[in-house]
Amino acid sequence: MxxxxxxxxxxxxxxxxxxxxxxxxxxxxxxxxxxxxxxxxxxxxxSPEDMHHRLANEIARIEKKYPNPMSAEEIFQLLDHFRYIIPAGSPMTGIGNNFQVASLSNCFVIGIDGDGDSYGAIMRLDEEQVQLMKRRGGVGHDLSQIRPKGTPVNNSALTSTGLVPFMERYSNSTREVAQDGRRGALMLSVSIKHPDSEAFIDAKMTEGKVTGANVSVKIDDEFMEAAVADKPYTQRFPIDSSNPLVEKKISAKKLWSKIVHNAWKSAEPGVLFWDTIIRESIPDCYADLGFRTVSTNPCGEIPLCPYDSCRLLSVNLYSYVENPFTKEAKFNFELFRSHVAKAQRIMDDIVDLELEKVDLIMSKIANDPQDDDIKHAEYHLWEKIKNKSSLGRRTGVGITAEGDMIAAMNLRYGTQEATDFSVDVHRTLALAAYRSSVEMAKERGAFEIFSAEREANNPFILRIKDADPQLYEDMKKYGRRNIACLTIAPTGTTSLMTQTTSGIEPVFMPVYKRRRKVNPNDTGVHVDFVDEVGDSFEEYIVYHKKFLEWMRVNNIDTEKRYSQEEIDALVARSPYYKATANDVDWLMKVRMQGAIQKWVDHSISVTVNLPNDVDEALVNKLYVEAWRSGCKGCTIYRDGSRSGVMIAVSKADKKEAKKDKETTPKMPVNLIQNVVEVRPKELECDVVRFQNNKEKWVAFVGLLDGYPYEIFTGLQDDEEGIALPKTVTKGKIIKQIEPDGKRRYDFQFENKRGYKTTVEGLSEKFNPEYWNYAKLISGVLRYRMPIDHVIKLVSSLQLKDESINTWKNGVERALKKYVTDGTEAKGQVCPVCGHETLVYQEGCLICKNCGASRCG
Incomplete structure (x- = not known):
């Protein structure tokens, strides 16, 4: 090279x-x-032109293996400028890239057949998810096979610990994996039938620990009917056993209310309408051959069987609107059908490219200088994945720019007219993709286990039969190349490159303002804002690219500096008015998802964005409507619901908070809950180590109800510091009162043999200046200032001594561990894209705009 x-x-x-x-x-x-x-x-x-040539050449190489191949130039024209067809991140990065040995699959699901409840099976899943994540894959797996808490086990523990400890194990493993700046992504699911499902639902609320995973509950129709009618529901383990070891009756309505409350409060758990998923699933027609769906990928758009995987690709819907934003706007269905057929061919080619990558991965593992015992598990994992990918040849053709397409057709997202049009588009896409898969079956052969008889009563297949009888007859005769073909994923950063709305979602905001720091003494500078430290900022308008196109079509000046009133008036004239993520008709959005879902054989990743002031009754209504509309899953996000720290609230607290609401409408819920003014004698404590210049330091974070209450910091392993074994990560801080009335704080921990060791007088071992700063920080922690605000306070301390500044950074890192994922880092600017779009995620700052990650 x-x-x-x-x-x-x-x-x-x-x-x-x-x-x-x-x-x-x-x-x-x-x-x-x-x-x-x-x-x-x-x-x-x-530039992307080079990338698209790389992709086109590799896909064309595969095409040449089969009859009637597409040329590299034909493929390039489909990819160029992200205009028509956009492979997802993993294929875009990995195809033709000889510098990395990584999978092209975006999504995996793993699972153990038979006794998935043994420690061996549980540990094997832990190892497998890490091995997949290091190859760029997002992973999902189901916990329904783990026996509920308190049931007998055949080991020294005597009884099971239940689901939650294993949720934490899998979550921690995910957080430890980073590949090329990417953290692992994990979905954990459990059946509502499971007796521990309530603990699963509450885990992220009360434990505050499962931060490395998305969690979703698999809900069956029987439960939903019982919840709506307020009837009892029976949980059991094993969940599908006719002779269960555990069985208990619960109030479905009460448990459903908890799901709704937690989703309202924290955006999790998501719900998977499992009977709908299984009923509609074509792969489940082959369940006895290994294609029984058990969970989904981290974003929920691909329900999968164990060891199957999927590659994704999107078609840019906006590009098929001719004369956009004019009275002559028209959707070119003929071109769309042609390109969808080619997109399906490209997806099948990418299956072959993935199988080549898997062979490279297996070859690398075989040649690694490790014992065969160590390598066997990883090698066998990829053998299983190769087998499933070869057997089913699953693909994931999807779309992006739905919101822009609707606007370009002069329709308003969330109206019945727009929904009807979208359904026409998705029906066309489904029929074109399935026709392409049948044509490939003629040329390349059907997927190995295809059986028209097995699929004869599948609802999705019956819709195809009704819409295109000839396609159905051809499919029966020739088979199909791919076991399933379609999905709608969140297109994320790829939509930034298409310069369109993401996936099926509406526009987030068509116009918004940003600030950039300026020198007020420079010529021509317009100072709009001065912050608390005297820095000057100029405001500038950012237009969504297709809104800008609407302005140009309507001869509206795009260079003028508009006032907020003028911007609002512009938006009100446009088809984006009342059609943003936060103000669409939420019920219509859910119904739209359900209507489109009928033409998507996998699933749809979509989030219903709600303003902060909506109540739980609306969330309940949306979830029930999603179930009734035929959605396979639903996720809601209430603005600001992940800020602050989640703390369980008693009924008395809720009443008090409700009484105070009128007088303190802006106060976060965590600030109107009980503040413990008298420190308990003992506090649970986390130990966080960090480097202060060349010195090793340690922070002791005292926790009350899982929330940081105080912090001590000092030198580690120093004659005048704290001698502490490296293995210690937790313990207790104990407050002692000396005979003369002075307070002393001791740290107590257990060694491996269970003996308790105490480090006396933490405060006496610290430099007085550090101790004073620690008291300041502890003071605001005790009065429940949100962690992100505390971090900002620590960051703003103006300290001249370099060593103290390094210590300050260490304290920030220690506290970031406790910031709830999704919390906005207000006032902080992304160093890559320059936008104030940073959120905390697993202790790191992640930019929602460009995906940049900054840890530490």
């Missing part, structure tokens, strides 16, 4: 900026995430 051309970051950024017509965010995202690089950071592609 010595003669291969490389580019500097500036060269790639400049070329990409030109490619994206000046869109800095799109250019940065592409260079940072998708340009081909080696492990040393050398960049081998100057």
């Amino acid at each position: 010595e003669n291969v051309k490389t580019y500097s970051y500036d060269e790639a950024s400049k070329a990409s900026l030109n490619y994206f017509a000046g869109d800095e965010l799109a250019a940065r995202v592409w260079v940072n995430k998708y340009a081909m690089k080696d492990s040393y950071g050398n960049i081998y592609e100057q």
Whole structure:
């Protein structure tokens, strides 16, 4: 590879900026995430044009294996400028990339057949999810096979610990995996039938620990009917046994209310309408052959059987609208059908490319300098994945830019007219993709276990039969190349490069304001805002790209500085009015999802965004409507519901909070709950180690109800510091009162043999200056200031001594562990894209706009 051309970051950024017509965010995202690089950071592609040639050449190489191949140039024209067909992140990064040995699959599900309740099975899943995550895959698995808490086990523990400890294990493993700046992504699910499902539902609320996983509950029709009618429901273990070991009756309505409350409060758990998923699933027609669906990928759009995987690709719907935003706007269905057929071919080619990647992964494992005993589990994992991918050849053709397509057709997202049009588009897509899969079966052969008889009564197949009888007859005769074909995923950063709305979602905001720091003494600078430390900022308008196109079509000046009133008036004139993520008709959005779901054989990832002031009754109504409308799953996000720290609230607290609501309407719920003013004698404690310049330091974080209450910091393993074994991560801080009335704080922990050891007088071992700062921080923690605000306070401390500043950074890192995922880092700017769109995720700051990650 010595003669291969490389580019500097500036060269790639400049070329990409030109490619994206000046869109800095799109250019940065592409260079940072998708340009081909080696492990040393050398960049081998100057712009997306190079990437698309790489992809086209590799896909064309596979095409040549089969009759009637598409040429590299034909494929390139479909990919160029992200106009028509957009492979998802893993295929886009990995295809033709010889610098990394990674899977092209976005989604995996794992699981153990038979006794998945043994420790061996539980540990095997833990190992397998890590092995997949290190190859860029998101993983899902189900916990319904783990026996409920308190049931007998055949080991020294005597009784089972239940689901929650294993949720924490899998979550922690996910947080430990990072690959090329990406953290692992995990979905944990459990059946509502399981007797521990309530503990599962509450785990992220009360434990505050399962931060490395999304959690969803698999809900059956019987439970939903019982919840709506307020009838009892029977839980059992094993969940599908006719002779269960455990059986108990519960109030379905009460448990459903808890699901609704937790979703309202924290956006989790998500709900999976499992009977709908299984009833509609074509792969489950082959359940006895290994295709029984057990869980979903982390975003929920691909229900999968164990060891199956899926690659994803999106079709840019906006590009098929001719004369967008005019009275002559028209959707080109003929071109759309043609391109969907080709997209399905490309997806099948990517299955072959994935099988090549899996062979490379297996070869690498075989040649690794490790004992065969160590390598066997990983090697066998990829053998199972290769087998499932070969057997079913599952694909994931989806869409992006639904919101922009609707607006370009002069329709309003969330109206019945827009929904009817979208359903027509998705019906067309489904029929074209399935026709393409049948045509490939003629040329390339059907997937190995295809059986028209097995699929004869599947509701999705029957819809195809009704809509296109000839397609159905051809499918019976020739088979189908792919066991399932379609999905709608959240397109995330790829939608930044298409410069459109994401997936099936409406526009987030068509116009918004940003601030940039300026020198007020520079010529021509307009100062709109001065912050608390005297820095000056200029406000500027950011337009959604397709809203800008609407302005141009309607001859509206795009260079003018508009007032907020003028911006509001512009939006009100546009088809984006009342059609943003936060103000669409929420019930209509759910019904739209259900209507489109009938033409998507996998599932749809969609979030219903709600304003902060909605009540739980609305969430209940939305979830019930989603079930009745035929959705396979539903997730809601109430604005601000993940900020602050989640603490269980007693009924008395709720009454008090309700009474105070009128006088303190803006106060976060965590600030109107009980504050413990008298410190308990003992507090649980986490130990967090960090480096202060070249010195090893340790922080002791005292916890009350899982929330940081105080912090001590000091030197570790120093003559005047704290001698502490490296294995210690938890213990207790005990408050002691000396005979003379002075207070002393001791730290107590247990060693491996269970002996308790005490470190006396923590405060006496600290530099007085650090101790004073620690008292300041502890003071605001005790009065429940949200952790992100405490971190901002610590960060703002103006300290001249470099060593103290390093200590300050260590304290910030210690506290970030307790920030609830999704909390906005207000006032902080992304160093990559320059936007105030940073959120805390697993102790790191993640940019919602460009995906940049900053830890520490």
